[in-house]
Amino acid sequence: MLIDIENIIHKRTNRRLPKWLIRVAEKAIHQTEINQIISSGEHLTPAQFIKHALKELNIKYKILESAKIPLDDRYIFVANHPFGGADGLMITDALLGRFSDVGTIVNDMLMHIEPLKPLWIPINKYGNQHSLHSQTYHAALDSQSKQILTFPAGFCSRITKGEVADTEWHNRFIKDAKRYHRKIVPVYVDGTLSRRFYNIYRVRRALGIRLNVELLLLADELFRQRGRCFRIVFGSPLDADLIEGNSPTEKCRTVREIAYSLKTTMPN
Template sequence: MISIEHIIRSRTGLRLPRWAIALLRRLLYERRINELILSGQGLQPADFLRHIFRELEISSRVRLLADLPASDRYIFVANHPFGALDGMLIADTLLRQWRDVGVVVNDLLMHIESLRPLWIPVNKFGRQSHPYHRLYHKALASPTRQILTFPAGLCSRLCDGRVADLEWRDRFVRDAERYDRRIVPVYVDGTLSRSFYRLAQLRQALGIRFNVELLLLASELFAQRGSEITITLSRPIDPRSLSGTSAQKCQLIRHEVYAMG
């Protein structure tokens, strides 16, 4: 279950007035999200994901551009147009071939109890705790676990008339080399509403650092009801076969992701 009031208090120590909490609960769709979570309570991660997609009438179409041997170990790297929905859709795709999948996510998603076995939590808005750091590297070292990560960290924004990720961090390249994993580029086709991107642009123009537009992500999730989302997986890449620095390799792989769009 998700409690907006508890999350704010535990993260910031703030005790907001009741009217502010009530407003945030409506903006963040607390009741509807909790109804979804409760309706799938007790299900295993793969079944819970499929339950959510049925409830929201969301489906996916998967395009596989190359064979992915089940015995190999991968880091799947994807663009991030929707937020949490991307991770759930790709995880569902991977769970159809592998039983052991880990998704690097904002640790706020740990509040969805049925999906905790799937998540590899990171703190997007502060320093990493030692337990999170240990869980992350344990997952990478696992002989069986497949890893999914979003190098941008935040969902895509509108820039120069085109929706695309913010800057990618190259950590996934270094981790793939360190843990002897191949990298699989993944492209998720889709965008959020114009309201989301306009709010992001207004926030930037006003010099506001806090990502106010994130408050719309819950409503954006429900706005995808009835949609079919295409996911494309490319050929595996051995990062050691690429020339250049980790940052340059990161840009090459990002280019390959968007070339599938």
């Protein structure tokens, strides 16, 4: 099934937008280009489709491991979120190169990309969590074979005090790691989006606009990454009970600091 933004908006809001606005939205999300990628790879498995999408987007990555990750354990991989799209594709692809069963926690809007649905664990970031989503989420965490990837910030990185970094991470992965007896692996992805994206964010904040308008630019930002090669570092597995901190929030901050410290292991 191809992407139809008009139908998606109607189903989620029960409203019909003017045709001119739909055309603007279609162009903003690169609907034609995305549908071409979907059409040309619809016969592929999810793992093959990710490689196909990265190839079509001409996005490459290089893995720099700072520690060995045993294949016989269960993990929650937690990463910074600089891109809001490309990072998820790259890390998921890297994990599929080592593990046969991988699930990535994503905004449920991405469930409209049919070839990748088997890899996604959907959550609703802009409303009440659907009971079916909740069941899928907990079943994935409870799985004895599935490795989990999540972006604890929930949103892609923003610019604060002159630096691009994630907003505060949510501590749910700490609680999940304890509940489902999983190790935590911090991951760092090197990169930024365009100045335009961060400038719009700053203007929105300055004007007191709460609506996340820059979200509409993420598809275009994905296509702007064409021709680039990104570096990714995987840290050492951590036992949630041994992470520094007296509460899930404090432990979460410690893991975030560890993830960002992995940048220092990258060669200049």
